[in-house]
Amino acid sequence: MSSSDDEKVRALLARAGDQAGPPLGFTPTTIARRGRRIRMLRWGGGVAGVVVVFAGVTVSLLLVSGGRPVEPASPPPPATTIVTTTVDDTTPTVTTTDHGPTTTESSTTTGTGTTTGTGATTTGDGVPTQH
Amino acid sequence: MAYSAAVARDDDFSEYFAARAHALRATAYLLCGDWHRAEDITQVAMTKLYLAWPRLRQVGLDAYARKVVVRTFLAENRRLWRKREHLTHEPPELPASFGGDAEERLLVQAALSSVPPRQRAVLVLRYWNDLSVEETAEALGCSTGTVKSQAARGVAALRRRLGPHFDVLSPDGR
Numbered sequence: 001m002s003s004s005d006d007e008k009v010r011a012l013l014a015r016a017g018d019q020a021g022p023p024l025g026f027t028p029t030t031i032a033r034r035g036r037r038i039r040m041l042r043w044g045g046g047v048a049g050v051v052v053v054f055a056g057v058t059v060s061l062l063l064v065s066g067g068r069p070v071e072p073a074s075p076p077p078p079a080t081t082i083v084t085t086t087v088d089d090t091t092p093t094v095t096t097t098d099h100g101p102t103t104t105e106s107s108t109t110t111g112t113g114t115t116t117g118t119g120a121t122t123t124g125d126g127v128p129t130q131h
Numbered sequence: 132m133a134y135s136a137a138v139a140r141d142d143d144f145s146e147y148f149a150a151r152a153h154a155l156r157a158t159a160y161l162l163c164g165d166w167h168r169a170e171d172i173t174q175v176a177m178t179k180l181y182l183a184w185p186r187l188r189q190v191g192l193d194a195y196a197r198k199v200v201v202r203t204f205l206a207e208n209r210r211l212w213r214k215r216e217h218l219t220h221e222p223p224e225l226p227a228s229f230g231g232d233a234e235e236r237l238l239v240q241a242a243l244s245s246v247p248p249r250q251r252a253v254l255v256l257r258y259w260n261d262l263s264v265e266e267t268a269e270a271l272g273c274s275t276g277t278v279k280s281q282a283a284r285g286v287a288a289l290r291r292r293l294g295p296h297f298d299v300l301s302p303d304g305r
Contacts, residue, residue, distance in 0.1 A: 005286055005290075006258065008297065008298070009254060009258045009289065010258040010259075012239050012242075012243075012293075012297075013239075013243075013254065013255065013258050013259040014259070015232075015235055015236060015239050016161060016236050016239040016240045016243060017157050017158075017160065017161045017259055018157075019157075019160075019236065021153075021156065021157070021160065021169075022166055024152060024153070024156065024170065024173075025170055025174075026170075026174050026177075027148075028141070028144055028145040028148040028149070028177075029145075031144070031148065031174070031177045031178055031181050032141050032144060034178055034181075035178055035181035035182050038178070038182060039182065
């Protein structure tokens, strides 16, 4: 592009742009008023943003630290077997112990009907039985 | 203290407004070819300038204002591209003679409107605002090579559109 072209374009634009045009529809006062309003809105938006962020952080901290920690589940203790033995008093059980041919009558009769003897064992009716 | 600083700032802004508002609107008018739209663009630019005033002060006020005008124009163009009337390749209805300034202005304005927006922005910044290639590149946010190529294409489009009147309307041809 030559410099003469530059000059031609410059002259063309000067021709098109050198117009008075209609009067301006705004004044510095209106611009300043609008600018102040925008500045206030930005300030309010910034404050609101900070408040929202602060509230969010606070709530999340409360949720994290305020809740009771969950303990790990422990396995149940092993089951204990309870054996209940009922002893019938009406039926005496006789246990005899054999110690040889001695027939010494030294038996002891307990309440349950068990007789412990050193030589002889008696049956329920007290008759000694010799083994 | 703060109140007096705000008043002083408003006074400075009013002074700048009185000195530069019309020139900015003329730039916007050359870009968009419509006084009402030019006024809207200038208003947006002035509002942004007011908001940025404390940090701009006397450093690059004009450059900042021009940048806002051009970028607002380009951004609006991108947004409104569907609503705009479609340009054609047909030559404009040229007047039979160039009797009056108004006709010449209309002719040049119509030719300028047919140039693509980005090339038009380069032409206006380079030849109406007399910015250097570097300053134009800074205002548009592009490289100097792009500015040069866009300027060459813009001038070619303008010449194509005006045809023989490109030379007739220029100072050499009159």
